[in-house]
Amino acid sequence: MELFYTDADLAFRDEVRRFLKSDLPKDISATFFEYRRHSWEQMIEWHRILGRKGWVAPNWPVEHGGTGWTPMQQYIFDSEAMQAGAPRLRPFGLKMIGPVLIRFGSEEQKARFLPRILSGEDYWCQGFSEPGAGSDLASLKTRGVREGDTYVVNGQKTWTTTAQHANWMFTLVRTDPAADRPQSGISMLLIPLDSPGVTVRPIRTIDGDHHVNEVFLEDVRVPADLLVGEENKGWTYAKYLLGNERVSIANVGQSKAELALLKRLAAERSRDGVALIDDPVFGAKLADLEADFLAQEVTNLRMLSSVAPGGDVGALSSFLKLRGSEIQQRIQELAMEAAGTEAAPWQVLREGGAKDGYGTHGWLFSRAFTIFGGSSEVMKNIVAKQVLGF
Ligand SMILES: Cc1cc2nc3c(=O)[nH]c(=O)nc-3n(C[C@H](O)[C@H](O)[C@H](O)COP(=O)(O)OP(=O)(O)OC[C@H]3O[C@@H](n4cnc5c(N)ncnc54)[C@H](O)[C@@H]3O)c2cc1C
Known part of the structure; x- marks a missing residue:
């Protein structure tokens, strides 16, 4: 570039x-x-x-x-x-x-929350997914019932990343169960995580770490001024938010840095006396990966140039997420191959991570990249329908 x-x-x-x-x-x-x-x-x-x-x-x-x-x-x-x-x-x-x-958001919400996001005083987590609502998010069941100037919220969220650190959660709740479409009865609420009735429980992932949580909401009283936009319009705001989430997960800048590191590693390592980078089989995989990465880099720049700050990235974000998460997994896989025995789990356990961090730990967590923010299958459905027009 x-x-x-x-x-x-x-x-x-x-x-x-x-x-x-x-x-x-x-x-x-x-x-x-x-x-x-x-x-x-x-x-x-x-x-x-x-x-x-x-x-x-x-x-x-x-x-x-x-x-x-x-x-x-x-x-x-x-x-x-x-x-x-x-x-x-x-x-x-x-x-x-x-x-x-x-x-x-309202002017009051902007004045209250934006400066604290910028300064790092507030940390947020995302309470969208539920045990029965992941890909089919519109089937979510957590209820928000308006009582005077509060919403009373009951339900369960799951896979909530960093809820153990966050002090706020933006969440989707069902406010109109009788709506003609499930999407039409959903609202977005901002919930302080120290509210009475909120319980956060850890989930351990396959890498042994604590990234995600279950969040239980029992008679949580949320002031009505923490409703984002209009009641029952939450699905519109969620779609806009998910577009931005998917671009963020595509993580192009990080893949660029990791690819450079992977090439360095492949130049340092050898197989049968030949530097890995010169090994035809390994070299072909690396070249294939780099070509796909460059195509993604250009697509990312094309997307950035066509959307003004705060604009809607639309369905292209699904394409970027699909390719970006696959590329990150392929980088992790080749790094494991290049590291050989040094990537073994015992190194991670004994030394807190293999040299340069190319261990099994990262590879294991990378399996989640093609699931969170919308699974690859779901991204393909969106691209087929909204980008390719099938
Ligand atoms: C590490 C991690 C962190 C996460 N962090 C958060 C978070 O912070 N906040 C949050 O709200 N959620 C979070 N999630 C949840 C994530 O968004 C969901 O896991 C994801 O949307 C998939 O939903 P599900 O797990 O219910 O799987 P399901 O929706 O049950 O899917 C199961 C399988 O069926 C496939 N499938 C489903 N529907 C279709 C279809 N229509 N066509 C073809 N295939 C289909 C899927 O691709 C998948 O392979 C996180 C998940 C993980 C793993």
Whole structure:
């Protein structure tokens, strides 16, 4: 992509590199294969540093705290930060509920929540999925019943990432069970997680970590001014939010950094006396992966250039999510192959992670990439219908 950089882009890249060199604390910068190796505290510290610099929400409109960067500048920042080993900021406030409030929230909600998302004072999680409602999200059963100036919420959410750290959850509840379509009876509510009646229970994933939770809601009283937009219009806001979530999961800047790391690893390792990168079988897999990554990089830039800050990314986001999550899994698989025995789980258990982080731990969690934010099968259905017109 360097071929496409203008002189102004190169000057911006230098400015970003200088900032990363001076402001990214050495103890939280790392070469690794996935951002999950950073602790929550390190991620928050980096969030606050970026917040103070005014660089934490590049995709927000300038009047709400965005940077006013061009799409190319946003991409340069993202890939440079990932290459420098910066923590990947969680998307729930910055890329999911923030843009929804900017577009559909009341003036009071914007004034109350946006500055605290930027500063890192509030952390959000996403309460959409339920035990019986994942791909078929519109079948969700959690009820929100209006009583005077509050909603009384009862139900269960599941797979709620980082609910153990967050203090707020944006959630979908059923407010009109008699609506003609299931989508028409859903509203979006903002729920403080310290409300009486909220219980958060951990779920351990296959990598042994605690990323996700179950959230139980029992007679939780939510003030009506925490309804986003209009009652029973939550599905519209959720679709807009999911588009942004899918672009975030596509994670192009991180894949670029990890691909560079993978090539370095393949140059250092050898098989039967031949550097892995020169091994025809391994080299062919790497070349195939890089070609697919470059196609995704261009598609990502095309999408960024066609959507103004705060705009609707639409169904292209499903395509980016589908390809991006597959590419991230393929990077993890090749990294495991290149690492050989060093990727074995005992290294992770004994040493807290293999050198450079190319261990089984990351590979195991990468299985979830093609599930969360909408599974690959569901993404293919959306692309077939809304992009290809079948
Ligand atoms: C690690 C992780 C983190 C997550 N974080 C969050 C979070 O923070 N907040 C949140 O709300 N949710 C979260 N989720 C939930 C995630 O969005 C759902 O798991 C996902 O939407 C799939 O739903 P499901 O698990 O109910 O599977 P199901 O919907 O039951 O799907 C099961 C299988 O059937 C396939 N399938 C379903 N419908 C179709 C169809 N129409 N056509 C073809 N195939 C189909 C699916 O592709 C899948 O293979 C997370 C999930 C994981 C694994």
